[in-house]
Amino acid sequence: MPDPAPDAERLRLDLALVSVGLAPFDYDLRTRDLRADERLATLLGCPPSTSSAALERRLTDLVGPEDLDRLRSAVADAVGGVGTFHVELRLRDGAGAPAWLSVHGRVLLQGGEPRRLVGVAHDSSRDHVLGVASALESLPAAYYALDHDGVLRTLNAEAERLAGRPRDELLGHPWGDVFPLAAGSEADRVLQGVERTGRAETIELLHPEPLSLWCELRAWPDGQGTSVLLLPTAARRAAEEAAERATTQVQVLAAVGAHLSGTLDAETAVARLAGVLVPVLGDWCIVSVVDEHGALRDVGCQHADPARQDLLESYRAHRMRALVAKNPGGPPYVLQAVRTGRPVTLPVPAVDAISDVLDPGQALDAVRALAPESVVVLPLRARGRTVGIVTLARDHGRRPFGAQDLATVSGVGERAALALDNARLYGQQQKIAEGLQRDLLTPPAQSPHWETAVRYLPAAQAAQVGGDWYDAFHQPDGSTTLVIGDVVGHDIGAAAAMGQLRNLLRGISFAAPDGPAGLLGRLDAAMAGLGLTTMATALVGRLEPRPDGVLLAFSSAGHPAPVLLRAAGTAAPLAPAHDPDLLLGIDPATARHDGGLLLHEGDTLLFHTDGLVERRDQSLDVGTARLLEAVARHARRGLEDLCDALLDDLLPQQPEDDVALVAVRVRGAVRP
Numbered sequence: 001m002p003d004p005a006p007d008a009e010r011l012r013l014d015l016a017l018v019s020v021g022l023a024p025f026d027y028d029l030r031t032r033d034l035r036a037d038e039r040l041a042t043l044l045g046c047p048p049s050t051s052s053a054a055l056e057r058r059l060t061d062l063v064g065p066e067d068l069d070r071l072r073s074a075v076a077d078a079v080g081g082v083g084t085f086h087v088e089l090r091l092r093d094g095a096g097a098p099a100w101l102s103v104h105g106r107v108l109l110q111g112g113e114p115r116r117l118v119g120v121a122h123d124s125s126r127d128h129v130l131g132v133a134s135a136l137e138s139l140p141a142a143y144y145a146l147d148h149d150g151v152l153r154t155l156n157a158e159a160e161r162l163a164g165r166p167r168d169e170l171l172g173h174p175w176g177d178v179f180p181l182a183a184g185s186e187a188d189r190v191l192q193g194v195e196r197t198g199r200a201e202t203i204e205l206l207h208p209e210p211l212s213l214w215c216e217l218r219a220w221p222d223g224q225g226t227s228v229l230l231l232p233t234a235a236r237r238a239a240e241e242a243a244e245r246a247t248t249q250v251q252v253l254a255a256v257g258a259h260l261s262g263t264l265d266a267e268t269a270v271a272r273l274a275g276v277l278v279p280v281l282g283d284w285c286i287v288s289v290v291d292e293h294g295a296l297r298d299v300g301c302q303h304a305d306p307a308r309q310d311l312l313e314s315y316r317a318h319r320m321r322a323l324v325a326k327n328p329g330g331p332p333y334v335l336q337a338v339r340t341g342r343p344v345t346l347p348v349p350a351v352d353a354i355s356d357v358l359d360p361g362q363a364l365d366a367v368r369a370l371a372p373e374s375v376v377v378l379p380l381r382a383r384g385r386t387v388g389i390v391t392l393a394r395d396h397g398r399r400p401f402g403a404q405d406l407a408t409v410s411g412v413g414e415r416a417a418l419a420l421d422n423a424r425l426y427g428q429q430q431k432i433a434e435g436l437q438r439d440l441l442t443p444p445a446q447s448p449h450w451e452t453a454v455r456y457l458p459a460a461q462a463a464q465v466g467g468d469w470y471d472a473f474h475q476p477d478g479s480t481t482l483v484i485g486d487v488v489g490h491d492i493g494a495a496a497a498m499g500q501l502r503n504l505l506r507g508i509s510f511a512a513p514d515g516p517a518g519l520l521g522r523l524d525a526a527m528a529g530l531g532l533t534t535m536a537t538a539l540v541g542r543l544e545p546r547p548d549g550v551l552l553a554f555s556s557a558g559h560p561a562p563v564l565l566r567a568a569g570t571a572a573p574l575a576p577a578h579d580p581d582l583l584l585g586i587d588p589a590t591a592r593h594d595g596g597l598l599l600h601e602g603d604t605l606l607f608h609t610d611g612l613v614e615r616r617d618q619s620l621d622v623g624t625a626r627l628l629e630a631v632a633r634h635a636r637r638g639l640e641d642l643c644d645a646l647l648d649d650l651l652p653q654q655p656e657d658d659v660a661l662v663a664v665r666v667r668g669a670v671r672p
Contacts, residue, residue: 022120025105029079029114043101043121062091063101071103078107079114088124100124141232142215147225148195150175159230187217194219194226204233273390273416279304281408282392284370286316289388289420296320296334296389308370315366322363331357337379338386343406343413350375350393374400378409380417387420429492444472444662447480449545450599453639455661457647459611467494467536468609468660469502475513478544484607484662485538486559497534501527501584505540516540516555517592520584524557528588535585539607543664546598550666552605553596558583560610560624563631567602571631573624604639605664606631611657612650626650639665 023039034056038048044058063071067089074085089101105119136143136156144155151174160167163178170178175191186205194201200220215230274285284303288296298320303312323331333353337344346353350372358364372393380388392409394400401409444452454470467487474480483505487498501523508522519540527534537559544551554562558580561573574595582590599605613623627650634645643663651659 022122024120025118027117029107029116040121043123063089064092075105075117078105078117083107085119139229142230143228145222145225145227146175146191146195149225150191150195152178153225162230190217190219191226191228194221273412274300274302277390277392277412278302281405281412283395283398284308284312284372284393286312286319286391287388288320288391290386311366311369315363315370318361318363318366319358322359322361323357325359327357333357333377334389337377337389341379341381341386343379343409344377345401345406346375346377348400349373349396371396373398376401376406376409378413380413380420382417382421385421387417387424390416432492441469442471444470445474445480447474447543447545448667449550450543450667451639451665453643453661453663455643455647455659457611457651457655457659459655459658467498468611468658469498470607470660470662471502471506472662473506473509475509475542477513479513480543481509481516481519482541482543482607482662482664483538484559484609484660485536486609486611486660487534487536489534494534497532497536500532501534501536501538504530505538515594516542516553517581517594520555520557520581521588521592524584524588524590524592527585532585535583537583537610541605541607543599548598549601549603550599551596552599553594555581555592555594557581557592560608560613563606563608563627564597564599565604565606565631565635567600569632569635571628571635573628599664599666601666601668603666604631604635604642607662609658609660611655611659612646612661614657615652616656623650639663 023036023043025034025036025040027034034052036052036055041048041050041055044055044062046055046058050058060068067087071087071089074087078085084104084106086102086104089103091099091101100123101121102124103119103121105117107114108116108118110116139156139158142156142159142162144159145153147153151172152170153172155163155167155170160170163170176188179187186203190201190203190205193199198221200218202216202218204214204216206214214233216233218229218231219226221227274287277285283305285301286298287300288298291297298316301312301316303309323334329335333344333346351367351370354367354372354375355364358367370393373396374394376392378390378392379386380390390409390413392401441454441456444454446452452472454472456468456470467489469483469485469487471483472480483502485498485501487494487501489497504526505519505523508526509519512522514522520538523538536557538557539554539559539562541552541554541562544553554574556576561575563571564574565571574597576593576595578593581592608627610620613627614620615623627646630646630649631642634642634649637645643661646661647659
């Protein structure tokens with residue numbers, strides 16, 4: 001009678017395998033024959049009587065190519081010496097088959113050579129589901145899934161937290177009921193599209209309430225409906241917005257600097273400021289300056305919408321009168337900005353706060369039509385004083401001014417205030433310069449023997465006085481001295497040096513009359529003796545009436561030669577017979593020389609500075625040739641008209657250098 005012990009042992013093993021759902025198999029490595037019982041067939045969704053060969057084909061059909069390669073690689077490693085193997089296989093959707101199959105095996109040797117693989121397989125789908133569920137539950141991102149009808153079938157803890165409701169109140173309910181504000185939203189469109197097309201979609205959006213968060217929504221079909229993963233993007237968006245605001249701040253500050261530094265005219269600078277701030281920082285802007293009496297005056301405005309510019313212009317034109325009429329001491333928010341020196345943000349909606357301080361009329365009607373939602377009043381302070389006010393507004397629908405905006409606006413205010421104050425100081429300097437010009441460039445002395453005309457035109461980018469000057473004055477002996485000069489420089493310092501030289505030459509000439517060369521020599525010596533370090537060119541002429549005309553004596557200290565226009569209409573430079581003498585301010589001991597000729601009735605003499613003929617884009621010879629041609633072309637004009645015509649013909653619209661002219665035309669014979 002056979003020993004019942006082995007059968008009992010095998011029975012217990014079979015019962016253990018069945019109880020835990022294990023299906024044993026035995027694979028002959030030499031014959032490639034798979035031996036398995038009905039348990040493996042059942043596990044693979046086959047009838048219990050399925051042959052081993054059919055089971056092998058079934059397994060090959062269910063396992064995907066990648067997992068099949070992993071199975072073959074694991075078996076090869078086990079046969080090659082590892083001895084055991086374990087692999088998790090994902091199975092394709094097959095009737096009755098699990099989603100995951102776990103296979104464990106061992107290599108058995110025969111005669112020292114691998115002969116058989118024995119092992120077990122079991123359904124590990126539940127383990128994977130539990131693992132996925134655990135992973136989803138611990139995700140820091142919200143996850144939920146819908147069935148094909150849009151009913152919420154699962155969600156994780158983060159989605160439950162964001163929704164603010166218990167899970168059992170959400171599961172089993174249609175998505176539209178859980179998110180009642182989602183109908184027609186971008187999220188609704190995406191989910192319906194995934195369900196309809198079966199294609200995954202990713203988009204960034206504001207998820208409908210009650211989640212109400214900016215997120216990247218990833219939706220994909222999962223076989224039972226649609227799975228949705230929400231990756232919060234609020235932090236990233238905040239960082240991107242902060243970076244964008246920082247970039248905007250740098251760009252605005254750079255633009256303010258570039259626009260305001262391009263002019264020293266206060267109102268031009270203000271007009272440019274409004275254009276820089278709109279629409280980058282606001283929808284509309286009004287800029288005001290403090291005038292010389294300490295009153296605010298609106299001087300510029302800009303609206304982002306050209307169609308509303310006229311409305312803003314109307315508000316700007318009438319708002320100061322309306323503000324003062326209702327607030328004799330000044331509007332409260334303006335006074336606060338001036339007093340504290342910091343931006344003042346009006347309560348939202350700002351249209352109500354502004355309306356409260358306006359007298360009824362056109363300004364009130366205009367601001368109600370403009371309807372600003374958020375307004376900041378920015379004082380422009382420089383060197384301890386308020387030089388202006390900027391009123392910057394945003395309309396409804398745009399984010400109100402925040403801390404970053406105020407930081408940017410304050411930076412703009414600092415630069416704008418400095419530019420406006422520089423313009424104010426320039427204006428004061430300009431007035432001083434104009435007064436100096438009137439005092440120094442006096443009308444020329446006239447004579448019955450000749451007509452004299454003078455012109456002075458400052459450089460476009462300098463103060464209203466430069467280093468060029470002219471003079472014409474009588475001497476005690478009855479002669480007349482003509483002077484034209486050019487001090488190095490084009491600013492008020494050059495003008496001050498010019499004034500010293502002009503007055504020195506006048507005093508020297510009147511106290512000790514001499515020829516032109518002698519006067520220039522004494523002037524050069526006086527400059528050295530008085531410590532004047534400037535350099536200058538000068539041309540001095542002496543006119544003396546004679547019975548047969550007017551005798552001209554002249555001497556040049558490095559100055560352009562005068563031009564002689566004869567009554568017959570020919571023009572030529574009066575070049576000295578020797579090399580030009582040295583400039584003033586270099587060597588007071590240098591020798592100086594006189595030249596001379598007799599002028600006749602109708603002859604015209606022209607003294608000029610180099611600004612009339614010198615250009616960056618042309619040589620001095622070309623400029624001189626153009627001057628001679630213009631003089632000859634306008635020879636028949638009166639003396640005053642001739643001077644104007646020469647300036648019109650020869651100077652660009654924005655002269656780079658200042659220009660001085662002295663023109664003399666001999667009248668009919670007059671006995672001395």
